[in-house]
Amino acid sequence: MLAPTPASPESVGMSKAALDRVDAHLKNRYIDAGRFPGTQLLVYRRGKIAHSSVQGLADVARKVPVKDDTIYRIYSMTKPLTSVAFMMLVEEGLVAIDEPVAKYIPEWKDLGVFVAGTAPAFLTRPPSRPMLIVDLLRHTSGLTYGFQQRSNVDAAYRAEKIGEVEKSGTLQTMIEALAKIPLEFSPGEAWNYSVATDVLGYLVGKISGMPFEQFLKARILDPLGMTDTDFHVPASKAHRFAACYSADPGGGMTFHAGQRREGLTLQDDPATSSFLSPPSFISGGGGLCSTAADYLTFCRALLNGGELGGVRLIGPKTLALMTTNHIPGGRFLPEVSRSLFSEATYNGIGFGLGFAVTMRPAETLIAGSPGEYNWGGAATTSFWIDPAEELITIFMTQVLPSSAYPLRRELRSMVYAAITESNL
Known part of the structure; x- marks a missing residue:
């Protein structure tokens, strides 16, 4: 796939000084303060790369700098x-x-809704309606994540190691384990961040007749030329793989050779990471490794209505359906969320079929546009696509959890402040 052309910010209606200010903010507040090891920021507008920067380290102990092709x-x-x-x-x-x-997972036909008890002695009631596939896409299924640590159902997920990317098991064993655990709520009654997207990956494999990871590679990754995106990092690319850290605001911990870094604790060493070998559990909810350039390619296809360089993933009407608020009643995430963890916490934000969607920017109290859609990852990676402004922003670092610092709010405010010619 042909790489996008860099351009001066001013030529695409943005301010270089304002974008440079974002880099300075990342360096001063996060990297120099020891909160982030390093960062990568891509800003794409009106078909050009308006800003591309890398700062700091991908691996603190080994002093490996962040580069454009860091994984x-x-x-x-x-x-x-x-x-x-x-x-x-x-x-x-x-x-x-x-x-x-249940048409595709008959083992789930009699799933009940949690009332009381602990595994395996749960008291349940019948759901008010069956779980639909749309519930999986919009996280209204009644499924959960074990790391929510909110309920007895979450605890059962942790006990069964359901949906944990770096653990053993397969998509099939996850489906079988979920058949024995009740739903948090009746489908459609609430929003809860969950393993639902892992279940979608299972369904892709079952319906297509091709293992999910093969389908993804054959239908999206290879056609778009996303050659650095996979469920593991091969040995030939291991030197480009970043270390992952946990935020430790109270102080750092000792790394290799007695080195310390204030505010960070090594969580996953790229030299010994489980991501260096193909996993048994193929997580459509959280298993991929990628680069900023590869993810920009995917985002460009979406911004272009589902097509890029002659490769069409989906049609523009399907994409429009995906980026509409599907929360029942047209409500916003804070109104209906049971989740203690998600990548969007603001009023004015709905959820579509795979993305959070900005419906009313004024209620978010952050600059933006109606119809902008986005999501992020647990290690503080994030992206958003703003069709109205022909804008894509991708941010990469490796610090768990994503809620440790208000970085996403800051990035939105500062990137939107850099727009000097609005399309609206």
């Missing part, structure tokens, strides 16, 4: 790719999003 764990930024893959099957008439999930 990151993108965790939940996997979800939009999985959602697009599923909607490709919808476009082919192989499945519909209003079908019951």
Whole structure:
């Protein structure tokens, strides 16, 4: 796929001084302060790269700098790719999003809703309606994540190691384990960040007749030339793989050779990471590693209505459906969320089929546009696509959890402040 052309910010209606200010902010507040090891920022507007910067280190202990081709764990930024893959099957008439999930996973036909108790002695009630595929796409399924640590159902997920990217098991064993655990709530009654997108990956494999990872490679990654995106990092690229850290605001911990870095604790060493070998559990919810350049390619296809360089993933009407608020009643995430963890926490934000969607920018209290859609990953990676402003922003670092610092709010404010010629 032909790489986008760099251009001066001013030529695409942006301010170089304002974009340079974003880099200075990242360096002063996060890198020099020891909160982030390093950062990468891409800003794309009106068909050109308006800003591209790398700062700091990809691996602190080994003093490896962040480079343009650094490979990151993108965790939940996997979800939009999985959602697009599923909607490709919808476009082919192989499945519909209003079908019951139990049509494809009969083991789930009698799933109940949690009332009381602990595993395995749960007290349940029947759901008010069956779980539909649309519930998986918009996180209203009643499924959860074990790391929410909010309920007895979450605890059962942790006990079964359900949806944990770096653990053993397969998509099939996840489906079988979920058949024994009740739902958090009746489908459609609330929004809860969950393993639902992992289930979508399972369904892609089952409906297409091709293992999910093969489908993703054959239908999205290879056609778009996303050669650095995969569920593991091969040995030939291991030197480009960033270390992952945990935020430690109270102080640092000792790294290799007695080195310390204030505010960071090594969480996953790129030399010994489980991501260096193909996983048994192929996580459509959080398993991919990628580069900023590869993810920009995917985002460019979406900004272009589902097509890039002659490769069409989905049609523009399907994409429009995906980027509309699908929360029942047209409500916003804070109104309906049961989740203690998600990548969007603001009023004015709805959820579509795989993305959070800005509906009313004024209620977010952050600059933006109606119809902008986005998501992020657990290690503080994030992206957003603003069709109205012909804008894509991609940010990469490797610090868990994404909620440690208000970086995403700051990035939005500062990048939108750099726009000098608005399309609106």
